[in-house]
Amino acid sequence: MHKPLFAFLTLAALPAAALAQTPASGEWTVSGSAQGCIAHTTLPHGTVLSLLAGPGQDSLLFLMQNKGWSSLQEGSRHKVAVQLDGRSPWQFDAVARTELDSDGPGLLFTVAPGEAEGAKFINELAGADGLNVGQNGKQLEGARLSGGGSAITRLAQCMSRMWGGTGSAPEAVAASSGGVPL
Numbered sequence: 331m332h333k334p335l336f337a338f339l340t341l342a343a344l345p346a347a348a349l350a351q352t353p354a355s356g357e358w359t360v361s362g363s364a365q366g367c368i369a370h371t372t373l374p375h376g377t378v379l380s381l382l383a384g385p386g387q388d389s390l391l392f393l394m395q396n397k398g399w400s401s402l403q404e405g406s407r408h409k410v411a412v413q414l415d416g417r418s419p420w421q422f423d424a425v426a427r428t429e430l431d432s433d434g435p436g437l438l439f440t441v442a443p444g445e446a447e448g449a450k451f452i453n454e455l456a457g458a459d460g461l462n463v464g465q466n467g468k469q470l471e472g473a474r475l476s477g478g479g480s481a482i483t484r485l486a487q488c489m490s491r492m493w494g495g496t497g498s499a500p501e502a503v504a505a506s507s508g509g510v511p512l
Contacts, residue, residue: 358481360488367488369481373473377463378433381482383489388442390452392422394463394471395436402426402435410437410465412451414458420451437465456482 360369370380376398382391394410406426411419424437442448455461456479462472 358478358484360481360484362488362492364492367485367492369485369488371481373461373471375471375473377471377473378436379461381485383485385493388444389440389448390443391438392441393430393436393438395430395433396471397434399435399437402428402437404428408437408465410439410463410470413462413464414454415460417454419462419464420454452482 358369358371360367362368364385366382366384368380368382370378372378375396377394377396380391380393380395382393384391392412403426408424408426410422410424412422413419422439422441424439426435426437428435430436441451443452458475458478460473461475463470
């Protein structure tokens with residue numbers, strides 16, 4: 331896990347570099363460059379959720395950032411639970427990063443779509459209408475999701491375009507924004 335994770339750390343600044351501004355709540359934005367492709371959205375409580383893909387990497391980086399998470403300590407490890415549509419939560423080992431970009435400190439972990447469990451998570455995320463993220467039994471963020479499947483498809487298209495020679499990244503993908511109260 332560490333090799334792909336550390337390789338992706340160089341992509342962590344991509345949200346700010348690839349996009350002029352953070353997307354409006356519920357709008358998925360997909361963009362890319364030679365350094366990687368990103369799909370991200372802002373959730374109702376200010377959390378920015380990003381999926382990043384880098385050339386030659388076997389895993390996607392899942393990054394959650396929130397300006398209010400100032401208590402995170404650089405490099406600290408956290409158990410994070412991601413629940414999609416009320417199903418059993420997925421458990422991930424996340425690493426805290428405090429100096430990423432203007433979206434605030436964040437928690438990041440990798441998902442390997444080429445492995446059975448990673449593929450299952452990505453498929454569930456693509457079809458999910460709801461997302462809850464928690465740590466140590468406390469909910470960090472909850473939101474209705476819409477358009478995630480389209481965003482993941484467009485992320486794959488971006489990857490194909492960026493590393494397949496066409497060099498044109500897809501435009502923003504709109505999604506609805508119904509928040510779930512914390």
